Amino acid sequence: YRVLQYDDTAAKAQMDASSSLYRFRLSAEQIYCTVQGSGASYKNTQIRQSNRTWCSFASVRSEQRGEASVRVCTIENFRELYNLRYEEERNQEAVTEYQLSNELDWQAFTANGNLFSGCLVVTEEQAAFPSIRRLQASSTLTSATGQSIVLSGLRLSEETNRSANLYVSDGAAELAGATGLFAQNVGTIRQVTFQKAQVLGSGMTGAACGQNTGTLDQITVEEAEITVAGTTETPAVAGGLVGKNSGIVTRCETSGVLTVDSGNAGLSAVAGGLIGIWENGAAELVDCSSCMR
Numbered sequence: 001y002r003v004l005q006y007d008d009t010a011a012k013a014q015m016d017a018s019s020s021l022y023r024f025r026l027s028a029e030q031i032y033c034t035v036q037g038s039g040a041s042y043k044n045t046q047i048r049q050s051n052r053t054w055c056s057f058a059s060v061r062s063e064q065r066g067e068a069s070v071r072v073c074t075i076e077n078f079r080e081l082y083n084l085r086y087e088e089e090r091n092q093e094a095v096t097e098y099q100l101s102n103e104l105d106w107q108a109f110t111a112n113g114n115l116f117s118g119c120l121v122v123t124e125e126q127a128a129f130p131s132i133r134r135l136q137a138s139s140t141l142t143s144a145t146g147q148s149i150v151l152s153g154l155r156l157s158e159e160t161n162r163s164a165n166l167y168v169s170d171g172a173a174e175l176a177g178a179t180g181l182f183a184q185n186v187g188t189i190r191q192v193t194f195q196k197a198q199v200l201g202s203g204m205t206g207a208a209c210g211q212n213t214g215t216l217d218q219i220t221v222e223e224a225e226i227t228v229a230g231t232t233e234t235p236a237v238a239g240g241l242v243g244k245n246s247g248i249v250t251r252c253e254t255s256g257v258l259t260v261d262s263g264n265a266g267l268s269a270v271a272g273g274l275i276g277i278w279e280n281g282a283a284e285l286v287d288c289s290s291c292m293r
Contacts, residue, residue, distance in 0.1 A: 056083045058101065071096045074144060078109050078129070084141070085132040092136050099144035100151075100192065107153035128157035128200075130164040131179055135187040137214065143191035148220060150193045156180060158201040177203025177234040178210025178243065185209040185216065185247070193220040197256075200227050203234040204243030206276065207254075215248040216241060224256030224292075228271070236260050236269040239276035240292040246280035255291040 037045035058076040062069055071094055075081050084098055106129060109115065115122040135141060143149045158179045161167065166183060167176045175183045179201035182189070185208065194207040204210035205228045207221045221240050228243075230236035237243040240254030254274050262269035270277045273290030 056080065056087065057098075068095055073098050075100050076102060078104055078106065078114070082129070088132065088134060088136055088139060093138060095138045096136075097140045097142065099142060100149040101144040103150040103152060105152040106155060126155060128155040128160040129181075131156055131161050131166060131181065131183045131210070133166055133175070133182075134184045135182050135189065135209075135214065137186045139187040141187070141189045141192065146191075148191045148193045148218060150195050151181070151197070152195045153197070154181070154194060154207075155198045156200070156207075158203070158205075175204075175211065177201060177205075177231075179203070179205045180207060180209040180242065182209040184211045184213070185242075186214045188215040188217065189219060190215075190217040191219075193222060194224060195222045197221065197224045197226075199224065201238070201243075202229055202231050202236065204237045204276065206239045206242035209242050211244045212242045212247045212249070215250070216252055217248075217250045219252045221252075221254040221256065224254065224258075226256065226292075227259045228269075229261045230269055236262055236271070237276040238269075238271045239274055240272075240290055241274050243276040244279055245275045245277070246283050248284045248286075249275065249288055250284070250286040252288045253290065256293075258292045 057073040057080045059074045061072050063072055064070075071091075073080075073084075073087065073096060075084070075098055081100075081104065087096065087098075110122070110125075110127050113121050115127055156179055158177055161179060161183070167178075178184060179199060181194075189208055192208070197207045199205055199207055201210070205226060207224050207226065208216055208219055219241060224240060226238060226240060228236045228238035238258060238260050239245070240256060240258055241249070241252055252274065258271055258273065260269045260271040273292030274288055275285075278285075
């Protein structure tokens with residue numbers, strides 16, 4: 001995986017030679033060190049403990065909502081959005097709400113030298129954000145402000161996902177080629193605006209997710225460029241919002257350009273301005289519109 005660092009220049013300078021502990025499946029919040037100063041003719045200093053702040057998200061807190069205890073993780077930059085994947089793999093049954101607190105601009109983020117592979121800055125202009133494999137049923141990605149949060153200039157690519165081994169883990173075979181911010185959404189994505197997103201895939205492809213079995217609510221896709229070319233093994237299934245849907249989609253809208261090529265005469269290509277293919281008759285679609293062309 002690529003390692004994403006903070007937008008802050010001073011923080012980036014300090015972290016240029018570091019790698020995220022999350023890459024090694026370690027729970028960094030449980031790693032501590034203590035420091036105490038001492039010297040001749042001086043009293044010992046107070047013991048100081050590391051990890052006073054969260055290294056994975058801007059903040060983490062617990063909220064009691066009725067009978068449910070909800071873990072609320074605040075996301076302020078792309079590094080923290082990237083870390084969401086590790087949290088979802090570690091805590092698959094925890095009730096978690098990820099709150100986007102401010103607009104995120106992917107093009108500005110990469111142009112400022114904040115994208116790393118190992119310890120090296122990624123300089124390629126068309127670098128893509130690796131899709132997050134799955135948002136679990138007990139998880140929600142939403143706005144912290146009550147208003148839709150903009151993800152600007154986001155680039156998503158199946159090629160990058162394959163380089164990140166997104167499709168080779170247990171239970172991921174059915175997601176082969178799925179491309180979007182999430183390869184699969186089983187939870188809830190709400191109040192997010194994808195502005196000028198570029199998405200390139202061959203299978204189930206959409207700005208929000210490749211496949212949805214959960215809930216997509218109040219999502220706007222503005223001026224997107226979505227290009228899907230099927231292969232001999234993967235039929236092209238493309239939508240402005242989601243490729244394949246068997247969940248709930250409410251108050252969503254899309255605009256932009258959708259280009260689909262079957263890539264193989266033996267396989268059909270399926271496309272829709274909002275949803276590529278409707279898989280389940282029990283799924284819901286309420287108050288949505290599309291101006292994709």
